[in-house]
Amino acid sequence: MIKINSNGEVVISAPKRVPQKYIEQLIIQKEKWIIEKINSINEYYSNRRPISYANGDKIFYLGKKYILEVIPSEKNFIEQDEEKIYIYCKKTESADEKKKILEKWFREKISIILENLTIDIGKKVGFLPEEIKIRSMKSRWGSCNTTRKIITYNLHLVEKPISAIEYVVLHELSHIPYPHHQKEFWNFVEKYMPDWKLRKKILNNKA
Structure with a gap:
């Protein structure tokens, strides 16, 4: 099995009995895929500008750009209007603490959205996971453990x-019956989402 980790390194796992020559041939066969994956990870990092969690920072929420405003408060919480997202916190809170406050709010919001979408789309396609997890991932938008039927989404x-989120949900649900990316998998995705290619481009900021 060939994987690309979050640092862009190629990781190969195979039984000891597999000949070295077979592994080398597999790498050659997968060369295009490996290059695309590494480029995707590099592009992901280059497009993510660091946030200082100060007034005026720009952040994205559900595809829309918001201005961040920090307001002194004894309690930590978040508010949102049409143009801004407000972080209420103590003056002494560090950037890391502000990040935690915002990520907690993000996690609460996206958890509800992903749970509802997974149930709605899952019922349409006839497959539902046993469990949904959400965590910060550096190199993929989602993953599906087809054996345990656990779907993990990127925070x-x-x-x-x-x-774009709907596409990721359908993509991972489709792995329950099709644990691969062969023709049958993509036919299944297209059956329920004919415009998946456009949604995928939006997801990767290429539309």
Whole structure:
């Protein structure tokens, strides 16, 4: 099995009995895929500008850009209007603490969205996971453990438009009956989402 980790490194796992030559041939066969994956990870990092969690910072929520405003408060909480997201916190709170406050709010919001979308789309396609997890991931938008039927979503999906999030949900649900990316898998995705290619481009900021 060939994987690309979050640092862009190629990781190969195979039984000891597998000949070295077979592994080398597999790498050659997968060369295009490996390059695309590494480029995707590099592009992901280059497009993510660091946030200082100060007034005026720009952040994305469900595909829309908001201005961040920090307001002194004895209690930590978040508010949102049409143009801004407000972080209420103590003056002494560090950037890391402000990040935690915002990520907690993001997690609460995206958890509800992903749970509802997974149930709605899952019922349409006839497959539902046993469990849904959300965590910060650096190199993928979602993953599906087909054996245990556990779907894990990337916390950063909270930055993306609903149309792109729907694509990720369908993609991972489709792995329950099709644990691969062969023709049958994509036929299944297209059956329920004919415009999946456009949604995927939106997801990866290429539309």
